[in-house]
Amino acid sequence: MLRSITTRRKSLLRFFLFVLVLLVVRHAFLSPTPSMPKPPSPDDVASSLLAEKGLQLQSLKVIQSLWAGYGYICQLNASPSTKTSPDSSGQTTRSTSTANSGISTPLEGQPGSYILKLITPPPAKPEDESHIRKILSYQVEQYFYTHLAPQMPASIPVAECLASINEHHPDGSSTTAMILSDLKESFPLAGEKREILNATQVHAAIDWLASFHGFWWPKVKTLNRALLVRPPLEEAQLRQLHAQHGKSTMPTTVWLNGGYTYLSTRRSEFSTLAADHDSEWNEPLTDWIEGDVSLAEMVANVLAPREKEQGWGPTEEYVTLIHGDVKSENLFTTASGEDVAFYDFQYTGLGLGVCDLAKLFTCSVPLGLLTSSTRVPRELGMQPEEEALLRRYLAKVKNTARKGYDWDIFVRHWETALVDWLRFQASWGFWGNTEWLEARVRHIIKDENWRQGIIGNRTYAERGSPVA
Template sequence: MSHTLPNDPTQVAKIMLSWHDLELISCTTIQTLWAGYGQICAITARANTPESSNHLSKLCGVEPRAAGFTYNLILKLISPPRASADEGHLRKMLSYEVEQRFYSDVVPLLDEEVHVAKCLASTRDLVSGSRDEEQLAGIMATIMIDLRDAFPVMGGKRSALSSVQVHGALDWLAAFHRCSWALLPDSMDGYVLPPLQEHRRRESGDGVGDGLWLNGGYTYLATRMKEYTALSEDDDSEWSECMCTEGENGLSLAETVAVFLSPRGRAIESYIHGDVKSENLFTSKKGDEVAFFDFQYVGLGLGVCDLAKLFTCSVPLEMLVDEDVVDNFPERLEMCDGESELLKRYHEKLVRDKKSDFYEWGTFLRHWETALVDWCRFQASWGFWGNTEWLEARVRAIIHDKAWTGWLYENVDGRGFVRDFSRKHDRS
């Protein structure tokens, strides 16, 4: 672009706050975004009118206040360093578009128990041809409520969560996944395709994905073929042969798993967060209530895919395995009581309002195992972190379980067709 991008957060905040009769008091950068794509700022704003104060009080979930009160808000400002057709760049830019849509279109529809920051203003609200549109050209910006007022405890680095916080995170995920069943549209045509596909669709004029991601998350195989190819050629990795070798259905294990997990309108699919980890949540002081943020990769999927990353990257190991396992991991590890208890807590809360056969425990466990295999494939091709020994030992046990492999190949044939279509679109 020939013009200079308006990447001064103070000026951006002033413009956007003015839409709601709010005055900027302070603006402090608290985090820069990955690869220099922007910044996140804490801002303080004063309400200049009773109407603006009432509106903001409602968003914050507090009693109405008179004009003159100040409020703590967050500005997420995206000012990309370059324009490119590189897959990584496209993924980031599309993810920021998706996040804006989520905050402005989906969050107002969520149940109250699904704690997410409410959106005050977004550059999606810009009026075409206005002076503000000209001033804010080339950026994406969202102003939302600062969650830290009600949820002051940051989740922190991996394995830092307490058992109470882990339970709170599971409860939030179950509520979010369950709540989203009522929000899914009948058609999947409006979702955003994988980055390169979405780019080609837009370039060809065949339309624009204007919803959330068709496939939630950022690790699924369709967007990680470079890493998958590298894994298939890595003779030093134990996962190369078992994940990448063509199997009895003409697909590799990794491809078969990816096909099964790909969204296709099954009743048990929901919106998933897509990047579940302790660094992306705040909790109450007690830790029993959780609020997630960072919804760049929110989209369709099976809820177990969110759990796979949470368990590997943020759940303390002692909550997953028996005490005698922690210091002496076997090569293959069956599910321990701790893992089972966490899964049961999530599953019970997920299906609490459903018929007993809606998402049976046995089917849920097969999906869970499949999500673990897929997550291991990504880590093996990208780099392992978190509860690595647990993940690898669990996946070795899963892929050597003839009952699981038989179930998987019964559901995915050589054409990549998934047979698990029970109760399609029936979320009663």
């Protein structure tokens, strides 16, 4: 009898435990759970920013989704608002305690076509370098359009910023947005793919870059390098330290090292190349040739801009502001192709102008403008076609900056930039004029004078002379 009662009690206990588990599971799957705030819609953001400028949204069309679904690029049409704007004076744009204010421009109150760039990414992950790089790049671009672009003359055309916001939310997410003038109003042809650029457009692109580099060359010395953006992981650590010590949010300016391919931000890809013994470029670029330093690391050291406290680099005298992502997809041209306007300034920062040229020549210039050879040989020195483009650039950049730049020094810088650009492609993936690039670098790294100049950089601080 006692055993029967005990058995029934155990059965009841198992039943109640089973019911309890079902209730817990049901609650976990069916009850509402906290979720991330819904990102603002492009229509809402555009309407809000336009209202501050005395405009109202008429239509909006999404023309592109951003990397990893982080936002949108939209074309919109606006007309003067019939309502009184709370910011009718037009002195400033919307800002918050954690926002960078935009600037008013001559576009204010004018109807027409505009471009909205809206970025609403998820919170940053501490070790996700690609994610952090992208988040920082959008803020860098906003700084360029709101603070640097207004300083540039009309002869170096870029989009004008009508309004912008950069808001950081308590959950770690953010909203960054800009309304820009529509470049296609004056530059109707998109550069798109490499094969579309003709000789006239290539010359116009080189002239624009020379003017841009020449304009900023004498001016970059006024930038406070302590405030420039470091490589992504380093910058994230600095900002975390600031927050832990209760310091104010670090402002985002431009990159200390412009571009997104420099070695200190591509260490994982470089490690992959160093481990790939089947790659032609494994040994010449990653093997140690001077103590424990590889040729690729020496090249990167020559090109890298630095803070004064780190000691000026061997190319410091020639450092300017570079675009950082030069390719035909990032420009528009006039119908004749004689004038261009670049956009997408996410990787703008300090560097040598030849670093912009290296990507342009490889990814956007037709091969026939670099060499007359129908078949690229395994090794290739500078051809007359390539030299003509480089001399065109150099003449204009010197004239714009009103500074000297010896041809031989310029060529050394150019060759060094080509080697560095190939290092990135070899570790990440080749595209563009691959045969030409590899043939040029095979020739360059066999040049004993070039090699000694790069290796000699290790004692630069003692000699104080530029690599030439």
